[in-house]
Amino acid sequence: MATPGTDPLTREVVELIGSVVARYHDEYERAAAEHSLTGAQARVLGLLSLEPLPMRRIAHQLKCEPSNITGIVDRLEARGLVERRPDPGDRRVKLAAATEEGRGTARRLRESLDFAREPLAELSAEERTALRDLLRRMLGEQPES
Known part of the structure; x- marks a missing residue:
């Protein structure tokens, strides 16, 4: 009997999961590039189009370091897609929030997706x-x- 990691069905399932992930990633990256965004910038903008968030929460949701998010938000802010504002609940905390232009860009990006959208x-x-x-x-x- 084959071990679980080597049986043909397990290999096929793992390969199919990898193919779904790769297809999603490729389409998302292509759509982001059409809007002159990196995939990471598009993901941050997508999150911020739903609600303003502190940098640490963005980093947690995207499973990356807060310092990476700071650079991404800086670049989105320079393009007028995101702004920083004080958190009304704690003025010491800054929230990143999509601007009207940023929300429109995020919406157009979502609409341009096919497989990655659904x-x-x-x-x-x-x-x-x-x-x-x-x-x-x-x-x-x-x-x-």
């Missing part, structure tokens, strides 16, 4: 739920109650 479009709600639960299990997370 990679699960071909799956039913039941299939998406099953996939979510399986992925959570793979990651060692508890299922939703």
Whole structure:
């Protein structure tokens, strides 16, 4: 009997997951470049188009260092897509927020995506739920109650 890491089905599933990730990433990077953004800038702008966030929270959500986010926000701010403002709840904290132009750019970027906008479009709600639960299990997370 083959070990779990070498059986053909496991290899195929791993390759398919890699293909989905690569396709999503490639399309997102291409769409970002069409808006003269890097992929990282587009992801930050996308988050900020939903709500203003402190730098540390952006870094946490994107799983990177806060210093990287500072540079990205600096470049987005120089283009007029993002602004920094004090947090109304704690004036010591600065929030990064998309400007009106930034929200419009983020919307146009989302609209230009096909597969990356809705990679699960071909799956039913039941299939998406099953996939979510399986992925959570793979990651060692508890299922939703």
